[in-house]
Amino acid sequence: MGTALAGQKLQFRSSVPCRCTRARTVFTRAELTLKPLPYSEDALEPHISRDTLNVHWGKHHRTYVTNLNNQIKDKPMANKTLNELIVEAWNSGSPTPEFNNAGQVFNHDFYWESMCPNGGGEPTGELKAAIERDFGSFDEFKTQFKAAGATQFGSGWAWLVAEGGKLKVTKTPNAENPLTNPAQTPLLTMDVWEHAYYLDVQNRRPDYISTFVDKLINWDKVAERFAEAK
Known part of the structure; x- marks a missing residue:
């Protein structure tokens, strides 16, 4: 771990x-x-x-x-x-x-x-290079991460993890997380339980997901976790 x-x-x-x-x-x-x-x-x-x-x-x-x-x-x-x-x-x-x-x-x-005011945008440096290496492009990472959150049935979480020297997107139901997999180190998570967004956008989970990815991710924190995981 x-x-x-x-x-x-x-x-x-x-x-x-x-x-x-x-x-x-x-x-x-x-x-x-x-x-x-x-x-x-x-x-x-x-x-x-x-x-x-x-x-x-x-x-x-x-x-x-x-x-x-x-x-x-x-x-x-x-x-x-x-x-x-x-x-x-x-x-x-x-x-x-x-x-x-x-x-x-x-x-x-x-x-x-994983969030901060004035977040979103793109990562920089080694993290950006690793994302482009393992997903092909930053846009492809966003597509996969958004899909993980949107397709999680019921309550759960979308994650960016490091595993075996590579980055991958995964999702977990309910309270589960990558700590249960010794091969994975979590770098980023997005809550897709309804209480994370229902007061603001009701049942429009995709709207919340897009906002999270484009406006809220704290890429400096993700980069810090990535550096510690290497």
Whole structure:
């Protein structure tokens, strides 16, 4: 798994040591906290409204954090990093409630940082060269990335990942993400759950996708992740 992922940790208010009793071992640590947005709630307007950010980050994302804290409290997995928790929960079998909430916490943290005010345009430097090498052109990358988001049935995510020294577009349903594939390192994600766009464009997912790709992608952040993944 790429270095950009291996170093990511949960955010904690304080560290609390494990308390052991005769009856059982109780694993305790301070709770996971909702990360602040990397910009103000109105910073992505007119492309994504303040109302959408308020509901999406302030309510949906916050609920995933709260649910995850409740689910892992006093369990051994409470001592895992977020990335470790996702992999362990995924490897336990079919997606568990812990996996679903942990996956959604990671996915949203990654999504917010994949956007920025005055984003969009084109990447530069080594990232642009790699995209042109592996997709044939930047326009072809955009076509494939938009198609991944538009054809994801129901809720899910579109991704640009590094795999085997090459870049590729993929998509995942629900809370799934590339952390479940050790060969992949995520570089960019786009949320295509309805709560990402419904307040702004109702059921017109393709409109939201085009806006995301053309106006919102933080290519500097994607380039940073690409450099760390090499």
